[in-house]
Amino acid sequence: MGRITLDKVRKAFGDVEVIPPLDLRIEDGEFVVFVGPSGCGKSTLLRLIAGLEDVSGGEIRIDGTDATHLSPAKRGLAMVFQSYALYPHMTVRKNIAFPLKMAGMDKAEIDRRVDGAAKVLNLSSYIDRRPGQLSGGQRQRVAIGRAIVREPSAFLFDEPLSNLDAALRVGMRLEISELHKRLATTMIYVTHDQVEAMTMADKIVVLRAGHIEQVGSPLELYRTPRNTFVAGFIGSPKMNLIEGAEAEKHGAHTIGVRPEHFQISAEGGTWTGTIGVSEHLGSDTFFHVTVPGFAEPLTIRAGGEVDLHYGDTIHLTPDASQIHRFDAKGLRLS
Amino acid sequence: MARAVTTQRKIVFTALAWGIGLMIFFPILWTILTSFKTEATAIADPPVFFNFDWTLENYRVVQERSDYMRYLWNSVALALGSTFLGILIAVPAAWSMAFVPARRTKDVLLWMLSTKMLPAVGVLYPIRLILIQLGLLDSKIALIFILMLINLPIIIWMLYTYFREIPGEILEAARMDGATLKDEILYVLTPMAIPGIASTVLLNIILAWNEAFWTLTLTTVNAAPLTAFIASYSSPEGLFYAKLSAASTMAIAPILIMGWFSQKQLVRGLTFGAVK
Ligand SMILES: Nc1ncnc2c1ncn2[C@@H]1O[C@H](COP(=O)(O)OP(=O)(O)OP(=O)(O)O)[C@@H](O)[C@H]1O
Ligand SMILES: [Mg+2]
Numbered sequence: 001m002g003r004i005t006l007d008k009v010r011k012a013f014g015d016v017e018v019i020p021p022l023d024l025r026i027e028d029g030e031f032v033v034f035v036g037p038s039g040c041g042k043s044t045l046l047r048l049i050a051g052l053e054d055v056s057g058g059e060i061r062i063d064g065t066d067a068t069h070l071s072p073a074k075r076g077l078a079m080v081f082q083s084y085a086l087y088p089h090m091t092v093r094k095n096i097a098f099p100l101k102m103a104g105m106d107k108a109e110i111d112r113r114v115d116g117a118a119k120v121l122n123l124s125s126y127i128d129r130r131p132g133q134l135s136g137g138q139r140q141r142v143a144i145g146r147a148i149v150r151e152p153s154a155f156l157f158d159e160p161l162s163n164l165d166a167a168l169r170v171g172m173r174l175e176i177s178e179l180h181k182r183l184a185t186t187m188i189y190v191t192h193d194q195v196e197a198m199t200m201a202d203k204i205v206v207l208r209a210g211h212i213e214q215v216g217s218p219l220e221l222y223r224t225p226r227n228t229f230v231a232g233f234i235g236s237p238k239m240n241l242i243e244g245a246e247a248e249k250h251g252a253h254t255i256g257v258r259p260e261h262f263q264i265s266a267e268g269g270t271w272t273g274t275i276g277v278s279e280h281l282g283s284d285t286f287f288h289v290t291v292p293g294f295a296e297p298l299t300i301r302a303g304g305e306v307d308l309h310y311g312d313t314i315h316l317t318p319d320a321s322q323i324h325r326f327d328a329k330g331l332r333l334s
Numbered sequence: 335m336a337r338a339v340t341t342q343r344k345i346v347f348t349a350l351a352w353g354i355g356l357m358i359f360f361p362i363l364w365t366i367l368t369s370f371k372t373e374a375t376a377i378a379d380p381p382v383f384f385n386f387d388w389t390l391e392n393y394r395v396v397q398e399r400s401d402y403m404r405y406l407w408n409s410v411a412l413a414l415g416s417t418f419l420g421i422l423i424a425v426p427a428a429w430s431m432a433f434v435p436a437r438r439t440k441d442v443l444l445w446m447l448s449t450k451m452l453p454a455v456g457v458l459y460p461i462r463l464i465l466i467q468l469g470l471l472d473s474k475i476a477l478i479f480i481l482m483l484i485n486l487p488i489i490i491w492m493l494y495t496y497f498r499e500i501p502g503e504i505l506e507a508a509r510m511d512g513a514t515l516k517d518e519i520l521y522v523l524t525p526m527a528i529p530g531i532a533s534t535v536l537l538n539i540i541l542a543w544n545e546a547f548w549t550l551t552l553t554t555v556n557a558a559p560l561t562a563f564i565a566s567y568s569s570p571e572g573l574f575y576a577k578l579s580a581a582s583t584m585a586i587a588p589i590l591i592m593g594w595f596s597q598k599q600l601v602r603g604l605t606f607g608a609v610k
Contacts, residue, residue: 052506052510072506072509072510073512073514078510079507079510081503081507085501085503086504087507087508087521087526088504088526089525098508098511098513099512146507150511
């Protein structure tokens with residue numbers, strides 16, 4: 001079981017309130033991702049749940065029991081740190097066995113579990129090495145191994161992949177998702193990579209300055225962002241946000257159109273602009289288009305092989321059903 | 335051509351390093367050589383380097399004239415005693431400053447270091463008078479205490495820098511893994527801190543062993559360590575260079591041997607944990 005409930009949880013460091021009172025429900029077995037810009041309090045929130053920081057107010061319940069003032073060890077959660085935080089003087093085997101040894105488990109059972117975890121994570125051939133003799137990806141696996149052997153009620157990950165190179169990151173992302181499918185244990189995952197958030201999460205929590213801006217499934221956030229912040233944060237490349245006369249035509253202060261929701265043509269359309277930089281990714285091409293009267297260039301997605309170049313004129317028509325409307329405060333208009 | 339230049343530079347720097355190294359080592363080498371000469375060859379002009387009649391006479395005389403073992407024992411007791419006491423105080427002090435720093439921790443550290451700037455003679459008489467009052471002049475206990483105090487700022491600084499290198503996340507990981515404070519100290523912190531503590535211990539032993547101001551001014555007979563032993567041979571009446579050299583060699587030999595065998599630890603210690 002791993003149902004975690006935060007009730008008006010608040011955190012201040014001295015006079016600075018990093019997390020204003022916040023409510024959140026995490027269901028058993030869910031994969032929840034916290035995203036938000038740097039410094040928005042993602043790590044702090046995770047550490048509050050872990051018990052590594054004391055709350056300044058509010059209540060944390062794990063499976064219905066009040067865990068607000070329990071020590072980290074008593075909460076039954078496991079954490080994987082960004083820096084891996086392996087014990088440098090212990091072998092891989094000892095690292096993975098450490099939490100079991102602390103729990104006073106008997107030797108045979110420890111060995112059985114450690115060997116099992118090592119096999120799942122492809123660590124068997126490194127089991128007698130020290131962390132210093134492993135690559136970044138292998139270290140990350142050891143850290144995950146140390147977390148899974150305990151069979152915790154929930155896993156907490158703080159940007160576990162940010163020290164890995166791009167290719168390895170994709171691989172580990174899949175491995176963690178697969179682990180979640182197999183164990184069906186609650187996972188809370190912090191990242192500021194919105195691709196990780198979109199691909200892994202059952203539920204995304206978007207944070208800004210300690211506030212929850214929106215909670216929902218990746219597609220909910222993609223389709224109906226509650227405000228301009230979420231609209232700009234979820235989706236890659238970012239949603240185009242347009243203010244002024246064009247927005248007023250739609251009865252809004254700001255309208256948003258995602259790069260993938262434009263029709264492009266050479267003859268005519270709603271807006272006419274000039275192509276600036278273009279990015280060719282093979283499968284897709286992204287054009288940065290300057291439209292007279294718009295404060296910022298638009299980003300437009302086109303197919304892989306489009307014969308348009310720097311300086312060409314382009315006509316754009318936004319997909320009418322995909323225009324997001326926001327009021328002057330940035331809130332979504334339905 | 336770039337390659338040729340770097341090779342040339344390499345040769346120059348290597349030669350320079352050896353030159354400076356030999357220059358620094360030369361007095362010690364000369365002392366050791368002189369200790370095997372007769373008094374006459376010791377002051378021969380021009381000086382002789384290796385082709386003289388090697389003799390152990392000086393060592394025999396020195397051993398006969400003064401009780402080397404007693405001085406040696408005093409040195410060992412002072413160095414080990416003050417180091418042990420110092421570590422006992424410095425480990426918790428550095429620990430708390432590294433892991434639970436307060437707003438003024440940096441100031442405290444700087445203040446401690448500033449006490450090393452005070453000229454020792456400035457407090458010589460107050461301390462001497464206090465010891466006389468307490469009847470502790472020429473006592474090992476008092477000297478152990480004083481040596482501990484003068485080296486304390488340095489060893490706290492060293493330990494502090496070592497402890498600061500231990501990442502806090504590892505301790506948090508241990509806490510998440512269910513380690514109690516006792517487990518955390520026993521299984522995680524101590525093994526990680528031991529290399530740093532070991533270098534600090536070594537350096538402190540050497541500092542205490544070589545200390546020659548307080549050991550000379552606060553002892554007469556009973557507590558006198560090897561520094562006093564050497565000093566007793568540099569009396570102005572009659573210059574016995576060979577015997578002085580033999581005494582010096584005997585005094586520095588233990589520390590030289592210890593230093594030789596712990597070079598690696600020492601280099602790490604002296605760079606204050608900056609390089610790995
Ligand atoms: N121990 C602390 N003392 C004081 N302020 C802190 C402390 N820890 C974090 N903060 C502040 O709290 C805010 C949130 O920090 P936090 O580490 O949770 O951000 P984050 O969302 O994880 O950022 P990042 O994506 O860069 O990791 C920051 O403004 C930070 O400066
Ligand atoms: Mg963070």
